[in-house]
Amino acid sequence: MTDLNKALAAAAEKGLISADRVNDLDTFLSARGVSAGPAMAAASRPGETFHDALAAEESEQPRFLRGFHDILITIGVVVVLVGLWGIGGTIAVLPLIIVLAEILVRRQRLALPAVALTLALVHWVGQGMYNVMAAGQPAWTNETYLILAYVCAFPVPLGLFYWRYRVPLSFALFLLSIAAVAVAFVFLALDKAFGVDFVLEQYPHLVAAILLVAALAIFALAMRYDISDPHRLTLRSDIAFWLHLAAAPALLHAMLGFIVLSGQGDVWWRGEGGLGQSAAVIFLVALFMTIGLVIDRRAFVTSGLLSLGAAIWTILQKSGASLDTYVFIAFAVVGLTVLVIGIFWQPLRRAAMSLLPVAITARLHAVR
Numbered sequence: 060m061t062d063l064n065k066a067l068a069a070a071a072e073k074g075l076i077s078a079d080r081v082n083d084l085d086t087f088l089s090a091r092g093v094s095a096g097p098a099m100a101a102a103s104r105p106g107e108t109f110h111d112a113l114a115a116e117e118s119e120q121p122r123f124l125r126g127f128h129d130i131l132i133t134i135g136v137v138v139v140l141v142g143l144w145g146i147g148g149t150i151a152v153l154p155l156i157i158v159l160a161e162i163l164v165r166r167q168r169l170a171l172p173a174v175a176l177t178l179a180l181v182h183w184v185g186q187g188m189y190n191v192m193a194a195g196q197p198a199w200t201n202e203t204y205l206i207l208a209y210v211c212a213f214p215v216p217l218g219l220f221y222w223r224y225r226v227p228l229s230f231a232l233f234l235l236s237i238a239a240v241a242v243a244f245v246f247l248a249l250d251k252a253f254g255v256d257f258v259l260e261q262y263p264h265l266v267a268a269i270l271l272v273a274a275l276a277i278f279a280l281a282m283r284y285d286i287s288d289p290h291r292l293t294l295r296s297d298i299a300f301w302l303h304l305a306a307a308p309a310l311l312h313a314m315l316g317f318i319v320l321s322g323q324g325d326v327w328w329r330g331e332g333g334l335g336q337s338a339a340v341i342f343l344v345a346l347f348m349t350i351g352l353v354i355d356r357r358a359f360v361t362s363g364l365l366s367l368g369a370a371i372w373t374i375l376q377k378s379g380a381s382l383d384t385y386v387f388i389a390f391a392v393v394g395l396t397v398l399v400i401g402i403f404w405q406p407l408r409r410a411a412m413s414l415l416p417v418a419i420t421a422r423l424h425a426v427r
Contacts, residue, residue: 122170122297129171132163137174149187164224173226180220181213181232188212203250203258207243210236227294230366231301234280242273267316274309281306285354286422300356307347307362314343315366340370348400352411355424360400368393 063194126286136159144152156179163172188209221229249258259266281302281420288295318339344363368389373384398409405427412420420426 110172112128129169132169133150133171133175136163136179140179149183150188152179152183152407156183160220162225166224173224174228177217177220177229178231179225180216180229184207184212184216200252203247203256204244207240207247208240210243214240225294227297228301230422231305234302235277235305238273238277243268245269267313270309270316270322271313274313278306278310282354285356285424289422289424291424303354303356304358307351307356307358311343311347311362311366315340318343335376337370337373340366344370349411352400352404352408353415353423355408359407360397364393364397367396 060154140152140155143155156176160176163169164176192205192209214233216248217229217233217236220226221233246258246266246269249262250256253261255261281299284295284299284302288299318336344367347359347363351357369391372385375388409426412423412426
């Protein structure tokens with residue numbers, strides 16, 4: 060039964076069968092005198108590890124890197140695409156993306172090359188749309204129309220790519236492109252309502268509020284996928300991973316807009332903000348790190364590191380420290396924060412989860 064054990068482990072790893080269905084399969088096989096052995100027994104207990112399929116339960120483990128073979132193939136994909144782009148330009152690249160996707164994604168199911176080809180498609184669409192707009196630049200008199208036309212180019216190719224190849228990143232990007240189109244339409248409506256040419260420049264706080272609402276919608280969608288797969292055994296978990304990766308920095312920077320926006324939007328980043336702003340930024344970053352611990356998503360930790368460093372930089376500058384002092388102190392504090400959270404992730408997560416009601420924690424990824 061070794062082959063069957065391996066097949067079941069591989070199926071669970073790829074999300075083709077969930078742990079709660081393994082018992083049913085075990086009963087079905089046992090009724091016919093077939094025993095699946097220890098692999099299936101372990102698979103029926105989602106809290107335990109079997110093969111590599113349930114390793115993702117121990118921590119956040121998106122399934123886009125499965126071995127050095129994937130890395131080697133991905134290097135080849137990137138190099139050949141860059142080479143062909145230089146030789147034949149934008150038009151020549153799309154057929155190669157499709158051919159490689161048919162071989163590497165649809166047939167061989169290689170995860171990391173699938174990510175690379177999805178990003179190549181996004182780059183192809185973006186570059187192609189840029190070339191079209193550059194050719195007809197005199198016709199674009201309104202910047203909001205320009206943004207709307209640009210983002211509208213992405214949903215259809217990404218949707219078709221996911222329909223054909225079932226790459227989680229392509230579906231996450233499809234959802235994000237839909238959100239970008241919706242936001243662009245809101246900006247266009249505000250342009251008409253306020254009688255301005257570019258609302259992004261005239262009403263920065265209003266823009267920050269709109270972006271915050273959009274980021275919250277993306278976060279809510281990511282949490283819906285997370286909650287639907289608390290054991291992180293299916294592709295829904297990978298989709299949630301990519302959505303969180305986009306939602307975390309979007310939420311953070313939308314909220315930062317309310318803290319740091321002033322007469323000049325980049326004052327705080329140049330170290331000219333106040334101590335109150337810096338303290339608020341540090342509190343916001345700490346809040347995001349706590350959220351990351353609760354939902355077991357490290358994107359909410361990494362997204363705030365740059366802001367944390369900038370806040371520490373500003374505080375030290377206001378205290379009169381010399382340049383060579385506060386640069387290295389900022390680096391040391393940020394690095395120490397990363398190490399402490401990374402090393403003590405599970406104990407910190409247990410402490411954070413203990414403060415929440417069972418009704419909430421029961422729907423989240425289990426604490427180890």
